[in-house]
Amino acid sequence: MKPLIYSISLFLTIVLFLSCESTFMEPDPGTSNRDIFNEYTNIVKQKYAMLEFKNVDIVELQSKIGATITENTTQAELFNALGSITLSLRDGHSTIQKEDTLIGYDFTEGYPPGFDIEILNNNYIATSTNSQMNRITAEGDEEIIIAVYGNLPQDEQLAYLRIPSWDVIITDEQIENIFASFANAKGLIFDIRQNTGGNPVLATKFASYLTNDVVFIGEERFKTGPDANDFSNSKAFLKPANSEVRFTRPVAVLTDRYCYSASTTFVASVNPLERVTIIGQRTGGGSGSVGDGYLANGWKWSLSTSEFIDYQNNNLDDGFDPDIPVLLDLQTTDKDEVIERAIMELQ
Amino acid sequence: MIKSILISFFCCFMCIVVTDAQNIVGAESNRNSFFLSLGSTNSSFQDVKYSNVKYSGLLVSFGLGYNSNSIKRIWELGLQANISRETASTYDNGKATMLNPIIYFTYLKPVNKTFYVGVRIDAVDLYIRSIEGLGNNGSYLLNGSHLYGTAMVNVDLSKSLKLQGTVNIGLLSYQKEGTSFAYFAPQNVLESEVFDYQDQAITNIFGYKYFELRNITNNLNIRNGIHLQYKKMSIGYDWSLKYFATVKSYPVTIGIHNIVLRYRF
Numbered sequence: 001m002k003p004l005i006y007s008i009s010l011f012l013t014i015v016l017f018l019s020c021e022s023t024f025m026e027p028d029p030g031t032s033n034r035d036i037f038n039e040y041t042n043i044v045k046q047k048y049a050m051l052e053f054k055n056v057d058i059v060e061l062q063s064k065i066g067a068t069i070t071e072n073t074t075q076a077e078l079f080n081a082l083g084s085i086t087l088s089l090r091d092g093h094s095t096i097q098k099e100d101t102l103i104g105y106d107f108t109e110g111y112p113p114g115f116d117i118e119i120l121n122n123n124y125i126a127t128s129t130n131s132q133m134n135r136i137t138a139e140g141d142e143e144i145i146i147a148v149y150g151n152l153p154q155d156e157q158l159a160y161l162r163i164p165s166w167d168v169i170i171t172d173e174q175i176e177n178i179f180a181s182f183a184n185a186k187g188l189i190f191d192i193r194q195n196t197g198g199n200p201v202l203a204t205k206f207a208s209y210l211t212n213d214v215v216f217i218g219e220e221r222f223k224t225g226p227d228a229n230d231f232s233n234s235k236a237f238l239k240p241a242n243s244e245v246r247f248t249r250p251v252a253v254l255t256d257r258y259c260y261s262a263s264t265t266f267v268a269s270v271n272p273l274e275r276v277t278i279i280g281q282r283t284g285g286g287s288g289s290v291g292d293g294y295l296a297n298g299w300k301w302s303l304s305t306s307e308f309i310d311y312q313n314n315n316l317d318d319g320f321d322p323d324i325p326v327l328l329d330l331q332t333t334d335k336d337e338v339i340e341r342a343i344m345e346l347q
Numbered sequence: 348m349i350k351s352i353l354i355s356f357f358c359c360f361m362c363i364v365v366t367d368a369q370n371i372v373g374a375e376s377n378r379n380s381f382f383l384s385l386g387s388t389n390s391s392f393q394d395v396k397y398s399n400v401k402y403s404g405l406l407v408s409f410g411l412g413y414n415s416n417s418i419k420r421i422w423e424l425g426l427q428a429n430i431s432r433e434t435a436s437t438y439d440n441g442k443a444t445m446l447n448p449i450i451y452f453t454y455l456k457p458v459n460k461t462f463y464v465g466v467r468i469d470a471v472d473l474y475i476r477s478i479e480g481l482g483n484n485g486s487y488l489l490n491g492s493h494l495y496g497t498a499m500v501n502v503d504l505s506k507s508l509k510l511q512g513t514v515n516i517g518l519l520s521y522q523k524e525g526t527s528f529a530y531f532a533p534q535n536v537l538e539s540e541v542f543d544y545q546d547q548a549i550t551n552i553f554g555y556k557y558f559e560l561r562n563i564t565n566n567l568n569i570r571n572g573i574h575l576q577y578k579k580m581s582i583g584y585d586w587s588l589k590y591f592a593t594v595k596s597y598p599v600t601i602g603i604h605n606i607v608l609r610y611r612f
Contacts, residue, residue, distance in 0.1 A: 020588070021391060021588045021590070021600055021601070021602030022391070022401075022602075024567075024588070024590045024598070024600045025391075025393045025401055025600045026393065026395055026399040027399065028399060028400060028401060028436050028437055029398070029399045029400060029437070031437055047528070047529040049529075200544050201544050201545070201550070203544075204544040204545055205545065208545060220542050222527070222529065222530055222532075222537040222542070223528060223529040223530075224527065224528050224529075224534065224537050224538060224594070225528055225594060225595075226528075230528075232537040232538055232540070232542070233540060234537060234539070234540060234541055234542035235540060235541050235542070236541075236542055236543065236544075237541075237543060238545075239543070239545055265544070289483070289530050290482065290483050290530075291483060291484055291529045291530050291531070292481050292482050292483060292484050292485075293397045293398055293481065293484055294398065294400070294435065294438065294440070294441045294480075294481075295398075296398065296399075296400050296437045296438070297437065297438055298435070298437075298438030298439065298440045298441060300441070300480060300481070302482065303529075305528075305529030305530045306529075306530060
């Protein structure tokens with residue numbers, strides 16, 4: 001009798017549990033115009049980390065713009081309504097995308113160019129100008145430059161390193177080789193102009209070659225829950241690279257308005273170092289970490305879900321002012337004023 | 348540390364069982380066999396931290412392993428991989444690919460002729476989803492090891508037809524979810540008051556530093572199955588459920604169904 005009871009009990013248990021995960025799941029969200037509007041504005045309200053810093057009253061926007069959303073609202077009008085909320089954040093990381101159409105804030109608008117590749121190539125780093133300059137290119141595509149490094153013809157005791165993007169793959173060995181080649185340099189010009197970001201881990205790895213000490217660089221405040229005060233207060237430190245070839249002599253970091261996201265992480269990481277001087281243009285900012293997802297109608301959102309407060313208590317999302325502001329003069333094509341100012345500083 | 352203890356426990360357990368099994372192989376070699384399995388997987392997923400939209404899809408599962416059956420005990424060591432291609436319930440873009448390899452071990456002792464109890468250990472249970480079109484949240488990672496309490500009924504329907512039903516209830520899990528409330532880093536990392544981009548354990552799926560121990564009260568983990576065996580072939584239906592929340596009120600639900608054909612060599 002007992003085996004039969006065991007058997008019946010077990011099979012009943014199995015039948016009870018079969019396919020029941022749907023009972024644990026929340027119901028699908030609605031996809032009406034109002035549902036989509038509410039879903040997006042709630043995501044902004046709960047996940048966007050800088051409503052206070054950007055002075056955005058999301059509840060008021062929900063109410064004001066929401067009043068115009070009805071079931072007669074066209075998809076284009078609804079998309080523009082969500083886009084207006086996105087633009088109110090003034091944040092290049094925050095976008096709303098419908099198929100091939102994207103609405104996002106242009107953080108470079110109103111800023112003059114701070115970089116010209118022709119001027120740089122013709123006067124400093126092109127192989128024809130400077131045979132000592134080395135290049136690391138992407139595997140399988142030599143057109144994609146990962147790093148340019150070497151000595152400058154204007155002063156061979158000064159090293160130059162250009163990283164055009166942090167969204168690249170570079171090995172630890174390659175990074176070691178770069179810094180090993182700077183062993184005899186009295187100063188380093190670290191050019192990250194036009195570097196719109198990528199992997200903050202890589203940016204921090206390069207920064208770690210510029211210090212011998214653990215340095216407090218600020219706090220990254222991540223959203224950890226839906227309420228307005230649900231933030232982490234995560235202290236951030238720059239730790240020295242585990243390397244013999246760290247560069248601990250004076251460094252000039254060159255910036256322009258296109259320095260964004262992971263480049264701001266890099267600047268925030270090296271700015272506390274006394275030997276480092278930031279030269280050029282105000283950076284683009286974008287100091288928050290980014291989360292993304294889809295709304296219930298398939299439109300894609302991305303938002304800054306953290307804010308970075310540097311060691312001097314500055315929120316860096318709107319940009320970082322250089323120690324020495326320098327504008328590029330596009331009329332004089334025989335020199336890059338930002339590099340020239342850095343050479344002067346390091347000499 | 349806890350991971351090391353679990354792995355040590357698993358290894359010791361394996362040594363004892365394999366030693367035991369060698370004795371059984373001599374006496375009852377006809378009841379020890381390698382097996383291969385092939386079937387279909389139907390998976391579903393919902394992470395309320397990001398959306399209430401459910402994902403579900405179908406593809407394939409396969410497995411291999413070694414099974415030992417004796418009067419005194421049943422044990423099985425196996426690898427199973429579930430793969431599926433999921434679609435969101437309310438839109439067509441942003442499809443997801445799910446990969447779920449599991450290395451498991453089951454050990455059961457008979458209570459009587461038909462009823463067995465024991466444990467199952469999922470030494471590795473890796474759940475990876477890749478979502479098209481997304482950036483930082485384009486991957487969802489859940490890596491863990493689990494200890495289950497197991498009950499099995501083995502009924503001989505005829506001389507060559509056997510029905511087997513199994514219930515595994517997760518008792519302990521040691522796991523790491525790669526995504527937090529709003530960012531691609533574990534929630535416990537963000538709540539630890541220090542965030543270090545140079546800390547590779549944050550993004551490394553095997554970064555044990557941020558694994559956490561969860562139990563049946565905060566991590567529902569169930570695996571059930573019914574298998575009908577005819578001589579060397581069996582057909583079975585397995586179902587697993589994971590339901591947990593690293594952020595309060597924002598649960599993750601994962602369901603995986605398999606219909607599998609198994610052949611014992």
